[in-house]
Amino acid sequence: MTENNNRLKGAVEINRERCKGCDLCVVACPCDVLKLQPKEVNNRGYHFAFADNASACIGCAACAAVCPDGCITVYRVRPKAVAR
């Protein structure tokens, strides 16, 4: 049963050039997956968001729901696939 906890369940992909670093996805994420780049910037000079703790992602899409620029694509392994 415990091994399920280590299984990957979800993943996010962030369009870094479209991101404006507003931080709303970081606040919305229930699993502390996302963070803003502390130093790097995109070609518009924004500190874009990235998946800092990617393995904790559950694919809930809360980040994508609040993203004002639609930069986030979310993937989730369907529950059946996780159980197997």
Add this chain to the structure above:
Amino acid sequence: MTIDEIKSPENLVYAKPRLLNDRHMHYCPGCSHGVVHRIVAEVLEEMGQDNNTIAVAPVGCAVFAYNYIDVDWIEASHGRAPAVATAAKRLNPDRLVFTYQGDGDLAAIGTAETIHAANRGENITIIFINNAIYGMTGGQMAPTTLEGMKTSTTPYGRQPELNGYPLVITPLLAQLPGTCYVTRQAVHTPAAVAKAKKAIRRAFQSSLDKRGTSIVEIVSTCSSGWKQTPEKANQWMVENMFPAYPPGDLKNFKD
């Protein structure tokens, strides 16, 4: 299973709607306009109305909405979006016609057009973005600005004896017999976004069903105009905007 393996089409949960194109939006970071644009595009896509929609863009920050959502748009002069939408809907009764307006457009210069379009019961949807400020021109006081709220033209806060009271326009519209669905939503949390999306869908459906005018007010933030970070602006909105503009349905119809 690695993260790259999860990122395959069969596991896709959410992606940017096709109708929201790849053009970089001019809105400030964290602006509610972006979220509302996205959910409007999602709803239009889900309803299969991409080729059946005429949208009317306002004057204000959302003036460039026509650049971002790939449906047919008309740019109205300041405040006149409901009048333009009236013509579009009357000439094309089967089309889905909606306006997308801010509070400076809808509640200041366009008050007459808004109230009369709603009073005539035009079968259009009005999406009303209320951030209590003129965001585009530099954060001046709008009719919807809260009492005591600091803006660039009310540096000591809005004083009712000098500047009048905040204009709460959706309850006025809800009184009119021409309106069928009047609701107030917000887009600050994932749950609120889901509710707002549902409301927009219901509003679009009711205007397609020719039930009358439907109004969806979205209480929004203007982090630049309020001089706050997007996160703080959301908190400020919950603490200060919600008491004056509480979310919920003001008028609804039975299915």
